[in-house]
Amino acid sequence: MGPVKAAAGHVPPGAANKRLCYTPRMIAKINGDRALALARDVLDIEADAVRALRDQLDDGFVEAIDFILSCRGRVVVSGIGKSGHVARKMAATLASTGSPAFFVHPAEASHGDLGMVTADDVFIAMSNSGESEELVSILPLIKRLGAKLIAITGKPASTLAKLADVHLNAGVSKEACPMNLAPTASTTAALALGDALAVAVLDARGFGADDFARSHPGGALGRRLLTYVRDVMRTDDEIPKVPASATLREALMQLTAKRMGMTAIVDSNNHVEGIFTDGDLRRVLERAGDFRELPIADVMTKGPRMIGPDQLAVEAVELMERHRINQMLVVDEKGTLIGALNMHDLFSKKVI
CATH class of the missing domain: 3.40.50.10490 (Glucose-6-phosphate isomerase like protein; domain 1)
Structure with missing residues (x-):
């Protein structure tokens, strides 16, 4: 038996829908100036x-x-x-x-x-x-x-x-x-x-800002407003530091081992006296002669930028960007070294 032909005027089930699906859409021309x-x-x-x-x-x-x-x-x-x-x-x-x-x-x-x-x-x-x-x-x-x-x-x-x-x-x-x-x-x-x-x-x-952050803890805004320096900084043995009596060679060992691009210089009470960074090292390398036994106190940067642990991490970012530095030391109210942080730490915590 051959295929059954549809009676005149009869639309097979689904045909109407198919016809609608394939009806070309009218596309208006865009007048850019008018728009x-x-x-x-x-x-x-x-x-x-x-x-x-x-x-x-x-x-x-x-x-x-x-x-x-x-x-x-x-x-x-x-x-x-x-x-x-x-x-x-x-x-x-x-x-x-x-x-x-x-x-x-x-x-x-x-x-x-x-x-x-x-x-x-x-x-x-x-x-x-x-x-x-x-x-x-x-x-x-x-x-x-x-x-x-x-x-x-x-x-x-x-x-x-x-x-x-x-x-x-x-x-x-x-x-x-x-x-x-x-x-x-x-x-x-x-x-x-x-x-x-x-x-x-x-x-x-x-x-205030802290209240706002508490109602937005899951987003980038919450991280920025609720993250403090103490949450990001490296502590204890992760802090690169050498005594003020150290040589440049000893400072380089700390700089290399801790991979923060710097080391703190501290006195016997762990108070910060200075910092030695990759930039300081480049300046030393411009000198002639053997500098390995050079006293670190002679080539360190005195009065480095420091921050407290209870300040917001975004404040640390602002200070680093303003002074064009990549590392900061963290000290308590007595000036005692308690932490260190750099831009990579802030990136990893998604503060930036």
Whole structure:
């Protein structure tokens, strides 16, 4: 029996999908000048929208800060659509800058997630229109719980703004979208206002670099802010050092054995008197004659750069780069040699 022919007008299963898959896509030609002009207009409009927020700030902003600072629970941030994306970012920024916060989806909140909100919380609702149905429907419950309500909208006369304990105006004159439809300038403004609130709270809380590092321990920033000289320096037998009475030959043995490109010169109390580096060695080699028995005290560098063990490792990096050196000695408050470090140690610890 030959192949069965499809009846006229009949499309075999899957044929429609296959036809769609192979339909050539229409590719628009790019007008470079137009694209650049439009991009610049977008950036100008959004920059103007953020700049305009300065004049819209009022005492409500200060009151919102007070609500967050006095919050005994968590800051709950909510929004839907593009405002939801901004709300997620705001919650993350607050959480990383000392204000315990999380995002809750308003639609999920009305189906059980509202149980995460307590009377001790501050609820921040974000909606450009101030009329998002999912948010408006849960606000009476938020108010009934006794949680403080902060609204961030672009419409001061909206339902959300009127129900809030504090309203922050993030209104913009126009969107950056050529049709004035897609949320662009309004989301940028809301994002900037959220950052302004988080930073103001951070400052009022006295949140410092060490606090920030503790909430970012896994990244490069955490390593930079939490790594101290004592965590990186070499100690005990790993420290290259010779007494001030040593010869250049003895110093070279230490320099070679410890592979740090230098050796410390110390007195009988282990106080630093100087340092001898690869650079010092090159200068000695320019001399004529046998220099092996030369007293190290005659060719060492006096008054070397030193650092304390409780200083940040990034401070050591800054000092090394500023003075164009690759090694540093570590001393305690009495000037006693307790460690040594070089650029390779800082690289290996990913401080740089």
